[in-house]
Amino acid sequence: MKIEYDTLAALMYQPEDIAKTELKPEWFFEQRNKEIAEALLHENKNMIEPNVLYESIRNHNPSTLVDPKILEDMKIDGYGIEVEENAIALKKRYYKERFDNASRKYASYPSGENFELMKDALRELEELEKPDDDGKLNGTIDRLLEELETEIEPGILSYPKIDDIFGGGMFGGMLITIGARPGVGKTAYAINVAMEAMNRQPDLAVDFFTLEMSKIQMIKRFISRMCEINSMKFRNPKLTLKDDEKAKVTASGFQLLGSELRVHDSMFHIREIERQIRRRHYEVKGKPYIAFVDYLGLVEASDTRQPRHIQVGEITRTLKILTNELNIPIVLLSQLNRAVENRQDKKPNLSDLRESGSVEQDSNVVMFLHEDGEDEGKTIVSVAKNREGFTGDIEYRFLKSKMYFEEVAY
Numbered sequence: 001m002k003i004e005y006d007t008l009a010a011l012m013y014q015p016e017d018i019a020k021t022e023l024k025p026e027w028f029f030e031q032r033n034k035e036i037a038e039a040l041l042h043e044n045k046n047m048i049e050p051n052v053l054y055e056s057i058r059n060h061n062p063s064t065l066v067d068p069k070i071l072e073d074m075k076i077d078g079y080g081i082e083v084e085e086n087a088i089a090l091k092k093r094y095y096k097e098r099f100d101n102a103s104r105k106y107a108s109y110p111s112g113e114n115f116e117l118m119k120d121a122l123r124e125l126e127e128l129e130k131p132d133d134d135g136k137l138n139g140t141i142d143r144l145l146e147e148l149e150t151e152i153e154p155g156i157l158s159y160p161k162i163d164d165i166f167g168g169g170m171f172g173g174m175l176i177t178i179g180a181r182p183g184v185g186k187t188a189y190a191i192n193v194a195m196e197a198m199n200r201q202p203d204l205a206v207d208f209f210t211l212e213m214s215k216i217q218m219i220k221r222f223i224s225r226m227c228e229i230n231s232m233k234f235r236n237p238k239l240t241l242k243d244d245e246k247a248k249v250t251a252s253g254f255q256l257l258g259s260e261l262r263v264h265d266s267m268f269h270i271r272e273i274e275r276q277i278r279r280r281h282y283e284v285k286g287k288p289y290i291a292f293v294d295y296l297g298l299v300e301a302s303d304t305r306q307p308r309h310i311q312v313g314e315i316t317r318t319l320k321i322l323t324n325e326l327n328i329p330i331v332l333l334s335q336l337n338r339a340v341e342n343r344q345d346k347k348p349n350l351s352d353l354r355e356s357g358s359v360e361q362d363s364n365v366v367m368f369l370h371e372d373g374e375d376e377g378k379t380i381v382s383v384a385k386n387r388e389g390f391t392g393d394i395e396y397r398f399l400k401s402k403m404y405f406e407e408v409a410y
Contacts (some may be wrong), residue, residue: 003093004033005074007086011040012071013078015048021083027090029097032065036074050075095125103279112302115271122278126326129285156204156288156329158196159394159407162381166365167389170197170290172327174388175320175362177296179334179353180369181341185379185398185405186333187212189369190292191221192405193331197290198259205260205284207291209273211298215265219256225403226252232401260284269300270315274322281326289326293319295333296359313358320362334359336368346373350384364388379405 011018018040025041028034039056040048050071057066102118155169163169170176180186190208198204210218224231227248233240241249262280267273277291293299301311319330336352348368353359360366366385372378372395379398383391395408 001030001033003086003089004028004030005077006081007083007090008033008036008040009074009078010081010083010086011078012048012050012053012075013081014083015040015043017083018043021087022091023087024091024094027087027094032070035061035064035066036071092125092128095121095128099125106275112271115275119271119275119278122275122282126278126282156197156290157200158193159405161394161407162193165383165386165390165392165394170329170331171388172329173323174329174364175316175323176329176331176365176367177334177353177359177363178331178367178369179336179348181336181338181348184369184371185400186369187294188221188225188398188400188403189379189381189396189405190294190331190333191218191225191403194261194290194292195222195225198261201288203260203287205280205287205289206262207277207280207289208261208263209267209276209291209293210263210265211268211294213265215263218263218265219253221403222256222261223249223252226255228399228402228404230401231403260287268298270318271302273299274318277322277328277330278326281328289328290331291328292331293333295335297335309357316358316362323364332359332363340370346370347380347382348384360385378408 007023011021011023023037023041025034025037028037035057036053039053039060043053043056050068053071054066054068057064099118099121102114102121106114106118152168154163155166155171155174157163157169166174178186178190180189187210194206194208198206208218213221220234221231223229224234227245229241229245229248233245237246237249264273264276267276273293280291281289296312296315299315301314304311316332319332322328323330334353336348340346340348340352348370350360350366352368353366363385364387365383368382368384370380370382372380377397379396381394381396383394385391397406397408398404399406
């Protein structure tokens with residue numbers, strides 16, 4: 001393995017770099033190179049002779065495959081090799097291998113212990129991409145001063161009025177909760193937000209976790225919205241769809257195939273959802289990413305024996321930590337309790353969220369979907385909490401048959 005040989009050769013040629021280089025023997029996959037690395041790190045001297053190093057290796061392992069000539073060649077070949085870059089590459093390769101092994105192990109034996117091992121391995125891999133934080137403010141102040149002169153990049157854009165009320169789109173670090181009573185259209189609204197965002201950012205990666213419907217049901221809803229075809233026709237499309245509608249459906253299906261949308265209908269546990277979000281975020285690095293979870297009441301927590309409000313607290317806190325750690329937005333759908341139906345004023349408020357304490361606390365934004373009592377075709381999205389922007393109401397025309405939400409003009 002050339003990178004292993006080059007790293008060791010550079011340290012043999014210039015052993016004073018050993019003390020300045022982060023390096024561990026386990027980062028070397030070839031046993032012979034691992035033994036040389038162990039001996040080099042143990043010696044850690046400014047002068048290392050190949051024959052002395054060989055004796056050290058042989059004393060530790062009499063049956064070693066290392067021979068003095070390899071060490072002599074390394075000392076000669078080490079001239080001009082950049083050891084730090086190679087050491088970083090070895091480290092990344094090692095942790096990537098750890099994550100791949102942990103993923104395969106979890107796929108074969110999906111236990112809680114194996115999930116934790118995989119999650120730890122992924123976090124270690126992601127940590128390598130982060131710069132070291134010494135707590136100093138230099139970079140932060142520089143960024144602030146730069147923002148005074150440079151327009152800030154927008155977040156993930158969807159509906160114009162939503163973008164405005166969020167201060168420029170859905171940004172990393174935002175947990176956005178959408179609450180509604182059953183039948184009002186919260187899943188359809190989430191689909192519309194996802195579609196608007198994908199239309200405006202073609203490279204947007206989307207994970208949509210559907211815990212209530214199957215994948216085929218969700219795709220039918222997406223395509224109904226895209227084609228503006230009555231969703232009832234998808235119950236028996238062969239008989240009810242006209243030829244031109246079938247052509248539209250086919251084209252939309254291929255459009256979704258070519259997109260970065262992924263729909264998951266078999267992940268119910270918060271650990272599974274967290275694992276997929278972490279993995280996908282790592283895979284699409286460099287592209288904008290958003291996740292939708294539909295819906296909170298069906299997500300399973302680690303200990304189902306706990307009271308439900310404790311379980312909900314674990315779920316919302318896990319999602320909130322993900323938004324901060326990965327710098328992504330997550331949209332969480334939630335059902336409202338029945339209290340709103342028993343009031344004269346049907347407009348929901350924060351206390352109507354089921355197990356509302358942790359949901360309200362962990363969410364950056366809480367939005368409620370409710371019907372307009374005076375106009376049957378109008379649905380209102382009320383932004384009741386918004387840490388980063390404004391609150392207020394946004395009006396939509398909701399064409400239920402076509403799963404389509406259209407913003408009402410000012």
